[in-house]
């Protein structure tokens with residue numbers, strides 16, 4: 001009887017301190033962490049081969065990066081269209097989402113269960129121009145050859161993985177509101193105070209490092225800003241310092257600090 005009472009008291013204290021859902025979630029994460037450890041080396045070998053961003057993190061951050069990538073990858077269903085599947089594909093794609101959200105608390109982009117990997121540029125809807133990727137109600141779409149060019153740094157200022165994850169992040173926070181990150185939502189207002197006037201000037205014809213496509217609408221302005229923030233941080237900081245600063249606050253990270261001189265600064 002005494003044992004039962006102690007058990008009930010301890011259990012109720014635990015439940016009072018942590019809402020039940022959160023408690024179960026923690027147990028679940030702990031269990032997942034064990035399975036992750038068995039695959040950590042494999043994840044490291046793949047991500048370290050392509051992600052300069054990852055290679056510049058310290059060991060503790062690298063482990064956080066890998067674990068988040070593992071959880072993200074596990075939570076998604078990947079579909080391959082006209083491209084042969086490889087073990088590295090879902091891991092490298094998941095890593096793009098983790099790079100973008102690394103400073104945030106929420107990173108699973110939970111509305112999106114399905115990620116479609118397409119061989120190369122494709123046509124979508126009534127648009128005449130080919131797509132490298134897009135996000136809609138049915139999922140996140142990425143063309144594999146463009147994705148690879150982006151993570152290999154072969155296309156200046158372009159990284160379709162980061163671009164589409166940027167759309168997806170805005171989507172879960174502002175459209176479906178299924179995974180609202182308190183900090184991100186609050187800080188986005190401050191970002192917009194700086195970003196809106198720049199966007200509006202681009203609509204009037206002003207040119208800057210973000211390129212014409214960013215001026216097409218505010219969603220694209222955001223997604224392109226994400227790409228350039230990570231792909232060309234030093235030049236973005238130089239050309240649009242207020243926008244750069246607002247993004248470091250919004251995403252809680254500063255890629256210019258961890259960029260070394262080997263990173264090409266495109267003219």
Ligand SMILES: [Zn+2]
Nearest residue numbers: 163167220223
């Ligand atoms: Zn876009």
